[in-house]
Amino acid sequence: MTETKQENWRVGVDIGGTFTDVVLWCEGAAHLFQVKLLTTPDDPSRAVLDGVSQALEQARITAKQLGTFVHGTTLVANALIERKGVTTGLITTEGFRDVLEIGREWRYDLFNLNIEMPTPLVPRQRRLEIEERIDASGAVDTALNLDQLPKLAQELHSKGVQSLAISLLHSYLNPAHEQAVGAEIKKLMPDVAVSLSSDVSPEMGEYERTSTTVANAYVHPIFRDYVDRLAAALQQLGYTNELLLVLSDGRSIAADVAVKYPIRLVQSGPAAGAEAARLFGNLAGQNDILCFDMGGTTAKACLIHDGEPERTVNFEVARETRFAEGSGLPLLIPAIDMIEIGAGGGSIARVDQRGLLQVGPDSSSADPGPACYGRGGDQPTVTDCDLLLGYLDENSFLGGKMKLDREATIQAIKTRLAEPLGISPEEAAWGVHETVTANMAQAATIHAIERGLDATRFAMLPIGGAGPVHACSMAKKIGITRMVCPAGAGVASAIGMLAAAISFELGRAAPCELALLDFDHAASLLNGMADEASALIISAGAEKNEVTQYFSVMMRYLGQGYEIEVPVTLEMIENKDRERVLEHFSEAYRDRYGRSEDMPAELLSWRLAVTGPRSTLGDTLGQQKHETKPTPVPRNHRPVWFDNGYVETPVYKRKDFAVGSHIDGPAIIEETESTLVLPIGFKLDVDTAHNLILETTA
Amino acid sequence: MSEVQVSAIRLGLIWRRLDGIVDQVAETFLRAAFSVVVRDNYDMAFSIFDAERRQLTQSKRSIPSFLGTLPRTLEAVLEKFPRSKLSPGDVIITNNAWIGTGHLNDISMVHPIFRGSDLVAFAASTAHTVDIGGAPSPSAKDCFEEGLCIPICKIVVAGEDNPTVMDFINENLRQPAETMGDIRAQFAAYRDCNTKLMSLMDEEGLDSLTPVADEIIARSEQSMRDAISALPDGTYSDGFDIDGVDVPLRIECAVTIEGDHLIVDFEGTSGQVPWPINSVLNYTQAYARYAIKCLVDPDAPNNAGSLAPVSVTAPQSSLLNATPPAPVWGRHLSGHYVPPAIFGALAPIMGDRIVAESGSPLWNVYFSGQYDDDRGNFVKMFFMNGGHGARGHGDGPGCLSFPSNVSNQPIEAFEHQVPMLVREKSFIPDSGGAGKYRGGNAQKLVFEARSKNPMTMTIRHERITYPPRGLLGGKPGDAGVDMINDECIAAKSRTTLVAGDKIVFQTPGGGGLFDPAERDTTLIKNDLESGLTTPAATKENYNYD
16 A cells, blocks of 8 residues: 555444444445454453454554544443443532432323432432532622532542542533632542533533533543553554544544543444444435444444434433433433443343343443353353354354354353243243343334334344344334345444544534624634634544535524524624524524524524545445345355244355345344344345345245 | 234334324423423423324323313313314413313413314313413412413414414513413424324324224223222222411312222312312312322323223312312412322222322422513522322332422523522431331422512412321321521412522422331431431431441
8 A cells, every 4th residue: 555545544443342343444445344353341442452453454554554543432331321430429519419319300200100210320428519609690609618628529539439520500601610629629639530510511400411420420530541541552553643532423523522521422332333324224225224233232223214313412321211211311412312222242131039031231241241252251141042042153253253152151041041940041042032122122112103203114224243133033023124234234333433424513602692692703703613623623634625614503582491503604694694694593493393483582502513524435335336146055054043943044154145146034144243143034135235135024 | 913913013003103292292392482380390281182082192291280181171172162163273272270270370272183174183282381460379369360361262273373362461471471482382382293193194094093092092991990990899088187378178088999990089178268279170180080090000001091980079169179269379289189198098908009198289489570680570480399208119209299290490590580599409308208118308498589679489388287198107208398587487478588588498208108117227228328317317217326
């Protein structure tokens, strides 16, 4: 490779709880270099480096030739869901330490008298108060009493606090007190990570802001250490450009910004998976996609409706009652609307006190991993059951790179499930498989109908290492009849990182009535934002003339509580065109609400999205030459369990399929990073974009 | 899979999509709303009815009583405007207390939905308005003092706003922008409901919702009947005193189970009083049916079918069935006692499905006056919930709304609207009643008045004299407290505040359930560690130190 092609190499790296995926791509080429390897939980950067090195080796290039490194991780989400963050404390305004636990006082289920409210990440004994008060105009009512801080620090220290959230009333208007407390704490407790609510989520509403800030603090040190290690290692490897991280809305951001706000990465990898699903759906001519992403630790669903992933502003993690909106911890972050629908391949199955089979939510993660990984795990997991049922093969897992331990699997299932239930290990494994897919089917169905949509009308697109294994069984339970299975499904999130343009969003709060807007000031604000954003995106590898800017302003009628995004241009603001701004607002309002009002409007904040050149990955994959192949010959056969017994089933390699290939289930189709299970009652064809298209035959 | 099963699954899907649609439509309303009471307190409800005016579903963010009062409101609307007088795009409004939610501050609207020329459904909603004009006060002697009564009339006629009705309401309000803004926000929600319902019917190939409704309503009714049948026949009763205004009043409740039917009767309850705490029958019935649904059959869908097997009666001109022109502004001060009366009556036969009394009737406070700057008049409310009663399998959550479902509002949002500073919002230690499972903690709110102009504060609080009861051996929660500048004030009163006044409210704590001696020591220790209970009270209640 010559030096001039340097900027065309891009790598996407996704870390899941169990596996780390690496995809390397040279712009213009149809080939993706893919590596899947076990996540290294003690230091996740190790697997990243190892995987990247392997991919570079495959492509025969060096890290110096890499133009862009995009990275996503479920580290943040898993720490929250499994409550494995650090010991966190909170300092808040005197009189308000219980806000985090009192929440919003409403019942998320009207008829169930036994609902559980979410347990705060910071228990009451670690929520401390400081004398200070800022009022609703942003003025200081009660001076900050920093003299109290040494004692508070002492108390936090004695309670083992490693990370601290500081959330004071009205700090979204005036952050001075939070900043002063933060600065002083850094002196008193230099080892403690500090998250200020005015930085993490400068929005009105003390409960939601505090919840977001506390969640940020809870994962902050873990994430910071991880990114530091990774950046250092990449530098050693020879990568010199910016390290980019994927946010929960699919955009990316430079690592030094991301480490301050890890909570914005809570859905980092999965958001990239949704981008991949959009790309592949588009190639298959499907605009309505149910993206089903099942990895080692969790399974997620995301609806892509009319070609766009659904977005949300009411984001929640770690719901108390599965699937019940309002039962989780609220996070004020922009995000693709995606829900956790269940367990992952590594989720542990057990028999509960009532004698019923339960799966998850706890996971064996990568270490020790499922029993079949042979690393000392003795708890049966979904993956173990998949192995016993013949869906996975001990010799071809990860392309044969990782031999699975069948004996350990049988032992775990036998002692922990089959014997307590009084059934055979195979029946127990089938029970786990059915439980997992039924739970996920129900959750995905509810997710769609909560949005007024009918899941059965969507095509399912399974991604993630365990997605294609469970897709048909789950689709059948939802009532979905069509599935799109792209190549590289097992590393789709990493592919999604290459499919999306590099993009940043900046926001500046500037509340003001439209009638009183100072256009000169606004124009200089927007120009300043444009300079900052351009600098960011150029540092991330884009050329200045390739950058597109999209300005908008969040507006509402005076007195409303929620705003809508109104597109504006720099020109409109520089020309002081108040009428046009109002027109654009009225139009956007009519779009959302079907009417506009004759009332004064106000502006809340300016936004700027800058986007680098669009990725050509979709074009390239769409233009692959259509080599037609006849129906492939199975590489071998193995017994695979469907419904109530083993069926001798043909096993194919994914790469043997091409346009024109057709088979009927049952079949197993293996590729290195994932295995597709095609049960009886499904047929498979190949479309011109090399997607496997599955349809029910019944 | 047989044909029958497929259609049952299909029915279930359509039904749940309707649930999804109504939640989304409610979200449209909340996001476009102009009042804090709607968008932050969620003091509203949205419901869809079929063409036969049977309630089909409701938004999750709903006040339970509004869901129960809307069927009667729709019925009254259709008595005045039968089908022949309805056109696509109409919206009909009313806030009549007796056909609505029991007081003038809830405005209800009904929107007929047509598919072509066929009436296929009704969207109906109720939303609280803090100001409805007039001079509602804790000493109001009749309902005419309590504000503007909007008779059943068309506020939108075939898609065109009716300026006469709009102006009439507008001119009677102190802060019309907020109320009128909320009304218009509901118009947006109706439009959204129309669109979404049409695409559902298109996709499912439905010309009418009736066949689907028949099936689901029948199933829901059967589910409720089965659940009632599983309970032992008999009459179970409960009675207790409540604070009232000048003298304590009595709530008496008898629940009779006869096979698959259940009758709730409030014979023996005090007569209506010349204070604005009387409930109308529609509101009483709504909460009685809601309580039965929660207790007996919580998991089945809630719709016209679930209501059918439950009848509710209360003596004419009683506290729970007041007749005009009784004052009714604070009708929840009696109406919110309906669920605890029913729970109390059924406690002996419900075992661990029972819930001890919560720190309700709902507490709120009105602040009104004139802003010091040029923003004009304001009338704002602040809501605060007490502790939830202990449940059969765990402690009552702290500060959780029941039987209403009113959320709090952010302190930060409140302070933008009312010239006050909130100095404290915190759990009150030991306020939940002791028990094997303890009641939820109540909260303490401290306000400081900051307005140069004098401000009026109006409160209507209960459970000052009679705290929430524990059940089956559980202890009562703490009673509530109202204070200005460290002196107790009457729980139903109006006060003029001046800058610097300090106001303290302590809501009531939830009642405990079962004998405290049975409490698990881990739970006792956790409470001590968090400070939700103090060592002294722990020693006294649980003999633990």
